Amino acid sequence: MPADFHRIASGRPAAGSTSFEAQVLPYLDAAYNLARWLARDDADAQDVVQEAMLRAFRYFDSFRGGDARVWLLAIVRNTFYSLRMKVPPDGMQETFDDDAHAVVDEQPTPEARMLIALDVGALQKALENLPHPLRETIVLRELEECSYKEIASITGQKIGTVMSRLARARERLRAELTRHSTEVRRHDVQ
Template sequence: MSLEAFKSRVLPVKNKLYRFAYRLLGDDSEAQDVVQEVLIKVWDRHDTMDELENMEAWCMRVTRNLSYDKLKSRQRRMTDSFEEGFDIGATDDATPYKSAETKDTMRMIRKLMERLPDKQRHVMQLRDIEGYSYKEIGDILELDMSQVKVNLFRARKQIREHLINTTEYGLQ
């Protein structure tokens, strides 16, 4: 693919790619980064791009995949800082015992979330930690609204049951 072909076939879809990435990520700078990475990938493979029938579809797929990668890395960062950044009922006058108990509970929830099936874990992460709406989660994970709600319900139920068994009965 020549520079002229790149300018005529790829650059016109740049704004579509940005809007798609922005819808998935919800962050302007991350969406711009994704589009830039897509354009670099296209240019790096410019010698094989002439074989593609639908350049726009390929670019959209790469945009989606890179956006999902960013979401996963964001999730890892959130999971790594989950205990520190998630203060349930923490107050300035919390006793050391209460603080330790809360920290242990948050650590247990993080471990329980890691054991959930992928869909349930992603939906719970996006809803309860990231604060996305059901519709946004459906768009990000390509699920319909009912699937989002069912997966969230099942994830919360499983974690709740495990926490009750652990705290009430000492079962693990």
């Protein structure tokens, strides 16, 4: 991938693109992870990350230092929402394919694997059912391990709003997973 940025940099000094590679590219996985949870689709997430990386590269001169990860994740988030406004709402709302993203562990027994898959599937489904503001907040906090201050910077919200959204997201996840757990126990054969 670095060669692509050198090609795009037509006319920029090599030192600038080297600095970009050193400061921003290490966070490419985090950018994709956030885009994947926001877009709910691999192809859309790849498009968002590609556009976000181009924007980040184009405006890297305006980066004033600080945390490059937070800066990049803010660009990914803003790119997602700006691209989403251009596409009809159903364009990025495909169902999540549990089979393509199932956790596979060869060590446990088939019964244990089934229970693990149920738990992971339930968590993924519960995350998918959260509204965008709650989902992005909990993904940034729990999956990307961003601080409240970093999340506030990325989303453009006040820290109190971030904390409130995080509390509501956790409560909704807890309620959904508790409901799912009760349904599973009800269907167990004794």
